[in-house]
Amino acid sequence: MxxxxxxxxxxxxxxxxxxxxxxxxxxxxxxxxxxxxxxxxxxxxxxxxxxxxxxxxxxxxxxxxxxxxxxxxxxxxxxxxxASPFSMASLQHVLEEAARIGATVLYYTAWEAFSLTTTSWIIKNKGTVRKFVIHTPTQAQWQDLEILKIALVYHHRPGAFEIIDPLLAPFEQDFSINRYGNRSCEIMQKGIxxxxxxxxxxxxxxxxxxxxxxxxxxxxxxxxxxxxxxxxxxxxxxxxxxxxxxxxxxxxxxxxxxxxxxxxxxxxxxxx
CATH class of the missing domain: 3.40.50.1000 (HAD superfamily/HAD-like)
Structure with a gap:
């Protein structure tokens, strides 16, 4: 070289x-x-x-x-x-379904880290730098929160990937989606x-x-x-x-x- x-x-x-x-x-x-x-x-x-x-x-x-x-x-x-923030509004039903089947749904503003629910993954990371506030957004927050990244972690929940990934397919044109095999994915503003x-x-x-x-x-x-x-x-x-x-x-x-x-x-x- x-x-x-x-x-x-x-x-x-x-x-x-x-x-x-x-x-x-x-x-x-x-x-x-x-x-x-x-x-x-x-x-x-x-x-x-x-x-x-x-x-x-x-x-x-x-x-x-x-x-x-x-x-x-x-x-x-x-x-x-x-910064390149985006709204979670259009993804609400996907994220709620992911949480319902036991996946870990994380979302981040510039200075805050949230999880929709407490899962085994959240419990495993207690005591580490990964500290999350457990929070379900209000309807206004689904629309108005300035989100910089969403992460879905599902390797701890067998079968979750097969359910969640098809639900994300229609959003490929609207967001940047990074997939890490069948373990997790990350969602950012389109083009980021x-x-x-x-x-x-x-x-x-x-x-x-x-x-x-x-x-x-x-x-x-x-x-x-x-x-x-x-x-x-x-x-x-x-x-x-x-x-x-x-x-x-x-x-x-x-x-x-x-x-x-x-x-x-x-x-x-x-x-x-």
Missing amino acids: KKKEIQLIAVDMDGTLLDPAGNLPSDTVAYFRGLKKRKIAFTLVSGRPILFMEHIAQELEITLPMVAFNGGALFNGKEIYR TKATGLRALSEHTAIPLSKILAIGDDTNDIEMIRQAGIGVAVSNAKSEVKEAADHVTLKSNTNGVIEAIERFGISEVIYP
């Missing part, structure tokens, strides 16, 4: 930066904090809501804007630079992906996409990886992600991210 000038590293969190348990290995924190001293710009592009990214951003002392909600928001600290989030990040920082290194592992990372100057898949990535990438690391997860950073030429950062 021809060496390219890289000025920004944009990394997915779950399955990429974080270990399989969703944690950042403590022995790697100093490495990522040290990137700033080496004048290497590093940031996060995640499907997570802002609330579930903040602790990692603080631990790594990230000062650059980050992408949340699979491209649905560009933010830094408590400031949101861009991590690639659009990366473009927003590029525009905000004035760093061209051609000078961004993007690293990921799952299908929602594919467009971002293809769009970046260099797209990298960690070794534990899905096969279709590896096919889309310019390079596949030998190591997995956090160590794969470090491998990619050290492998590709990093120039001094333009953006402070």
Whole structure:
């Protein structure tokens, strides 16, 4: 591969930066904090809501804007630079049916995380960073809440995928829907992906996409990886992600991210 000038590293969190348990290995924190001293710009592009990214951003002392909600928001600290909210109104009957059959129905505003019901998945995640308010929207809220992402988790409920997925099919033209096999799916405003989030990040920082290194592992990372100057898949990535990438690391997860950073030429950062 021809060496390219890289000025920004944009990394997915779950399955990429974080270990399989969703944690950042403590022995790697100093490495990522040290990137700033080496004048290497590093940031996060995640499907997570802002609330579930903040602790990692603080631990790594990230000062650059980050992408949340699979491209649905560009933010830094408590400031949101861009957001792509939508109404849940047209999806109400699908979400209520999903909850009725036992799937976990999650919905997020910029600063809040909700679940329609308490499920085994919600109980399992108690005590983690994933804290949800159990809430059934009023009829006005179904229409008026500014939602940045909906997530349906059904791997804990056998047969739920086969019921829910056909119900979502008519909405393909109205929303961006990311499916993760028969385990879960995420719904964003139409046209919103991590690639659009990366473009927003590029525009905000004035760093061209051609000078961004993007690293990921799952299908929602594919467009971002293809769009970046260099797209990298960690070794534990899905096969279709590896096919889309310019390079596949030998190591997995956090160590794969470090491998990619050290492998590709990093120039001094333009953006402070």
